Structure formats: structure tokens, C-alpha cells
Amino acid sequence: MDNKISMQALIGKTDNIYKVVRVASLRAKELNMGGKSLLDKPTSKNYATIALQEIIADKIHVVKKSEVLEQQDNNETQQDKVKNIFKDDNEDGGEETATEDSQE
Numbered sequence: 001m002d003n004k005i006s007m008q009a010l011i012g013k014t015d016n017i018y019k020v021v022r023v024a025s026l027r028a029k030e031l032n033m034g035g036k037s038l039l040d041k042p043t044s045k046n047y048a049t050i051a052l053q054e055i056i057a058d059k060i061h062v063v064k065k066s067e068v069l070e071q072q073d074n075n076e077t078q079q080d081k082v083k084n085i086f087k088d089d090n091e092d093g094g095e096e097t098a099t100e101d102s103q104e
Helices: 007-011 017-032 047-056 065-103
Strands: none
Touching: 007 017, 007 047, 017 047
16 A cells, blocks of 8 residues: 555545545554554554554444444444333233242
8 A cells, every 4th residue: 555645535535525534534543652553564654644553454443423323323223222122021020939939
């Protein structure tokens, strides 16, 4: 991978180029503080360039807002399912205990 960063490659990673800049900035700070590159062989010593190359190489995923909202909906749906399972188990468990107690 060469040191040139393709804007087209970055724009295709998200619905908002400013998110890419923000993620790259945060990742560059991590690298500056001793973080290891996710690339096999970084072609630059510049932390910002490495961060952008990691994004282009899909080592770091810039999440689109629609993906976040979809994930939140899925999490809420999963949490509701889990709550309903435990609610059903508690109701069933209570009835089973009452049945067992009444048979003794």
C-alpha cells in the first residue's frame, strides 16, 4: 500500500466524511500512545496516515448512522425477547412450584 490516501476510498466508507476524520483522529491518538498498527506492514510512520490506511483496509469500520440505529433496534428487540423469556420462566416456575407443593 502506498502512502497516498484516496479520498474516494474514504468517502465510500461512510455517509459522512467528517466521521472518517474523527475516527482517524482518535485512532492516530491511540497509535501515538503506543497502540499497535492493525496493518501487517504500515508504509508510513505518520500516525494519521496509518489510521487512514487502516480504515481503507477495513481494519477499522466507520459505522454509518443507519447501522447504529438498526443495531439499537435489534438490541432493544433482543432485550425485550430476553425479558419475556425470563418473565415466562418465572411465571412457569412459580406455577410448577405451587403444583409440586400442593401434591406433597
